[in-house]
Amino acid sequence: MARGVIEEVAADYELAFGRYSGGLLQGHHLEDAEMVLMGTGSIMGLLKSVSDELRAEGRKVGALKLVSYRPFPTEALAKALAGAKKVAVFEKAISLGGTGILAADLRSGLHGYKGSPEVNSFIVGLGGKDMTPGTIKKAVEMAEAGYVDSHFMELDEEFVKEAALVL
Numbered sequence: 001m002a003r004g005v006i007e008e009v010a011a012d013y014e015l016a017f018g019r020y021s022g023g024l025l026q027g028h029h030l031e032d033a034e035m036v037l038m039g040t041g042s043i044m045g046l047l048k049s050v051s052d053e054l055r056a057e058g059r060k061v062g063a064l065k066l067v068s069y070r071p072f073p074t075e076a077l078a079k080a081l082a083g084a085k086k087v088a089v090f091e092k093a094i095s096l097g098g099t100g101i102l103a104a105d106l107r108s109g110l111h112g113y114k115g116s117p118e119v120n121s122f123i124v125g126l127g128g129k130d131m132t133p134g135t136i137k138k139a140v141e142m143a144e145a146g147y148v149d150s151h152f153m154e155l156d157e158e159f160v161k162e163a164a165l166v167l
Contacts, residue, residue: 002071003024003068003071003073003076006022006023006024006068007023007024009022010022010023022067022068023067023068024066024067024068024073024076025064025065025066025067025073025076025077025080026044026064026065026067027062027063027064027065027080028048028051028062028063028064028065029051029052029055029061029062029063030062030063030064030080030081030084031062032060032062032083033051033060033061033062033083033084034060034061034083034084034085034086035054035059035060035061035062035084035085035086035087035088035140035143035144036061036062036063036064036081036084036086036087036088036117037050037051037061037062037063037064037087037088037090037136037140038063038064038065038066038087038088038089038090038102038106039063039065039066039089039090039091039102040065040066040067040069040091040102043090043091043092043124043125043131044063044065046131046132046133046136047063047065047090047136048063049133050063050133050136050137050140051063053133053137054137054140061140062084064077064080064081064087066102069102072105072109074109074110077106077109077110078109078110078113078116081110081116081117082115083115084117085117085118086117086118086119086120086143086144087106087117087118087119087120088120088122088139088140088143088148089102089103089106089119089120089121089122090122090124090131090136090139091103091121091122091123091124092123092124092125092126093123094123094150098150099121099149099150100121100122100123100150103119103120103121103150104121106119107119118143118147120139120142120143120147120148120149121148121149121150121151122139122142122148122150122151122152122153123150123151123152123153123155124136124139124153124154126152126155129154129155130154131153131154135153135154138153139151139153
């Protein structure tokens, strides 16, 4: 029920202001994407830009923004990701002792859907670290090379080790 209301309000907003800014999901070049770059919020401009660059190289890459997290739009996600082989989820948060929160929910939600894509998890931008197109492209290469359960991109591991010694 809430999913329908969310879509209805997004459509009303577009009619009133001439700009679609909501709904459950927003896709970018998903029609034939084999790799989908997924995230929420401010990271999406970078993910769409990188997907455009990779498409210009002839690669089938799209981007997907999760706009409304709860209730989790499992059916809409399964439909949007149908045909994709891999999803690279980028997020700026983690569940301590686990993986990225969105990646975990996506894996759980897609479990049991026939042909669902492999979900790879990348944690980016922690501690104010810049996310660059190079960071995203490196993550895509990692996902294409094999399954990535959870990986911290651009994390200064030496700094973390030194900080742990101080504690």
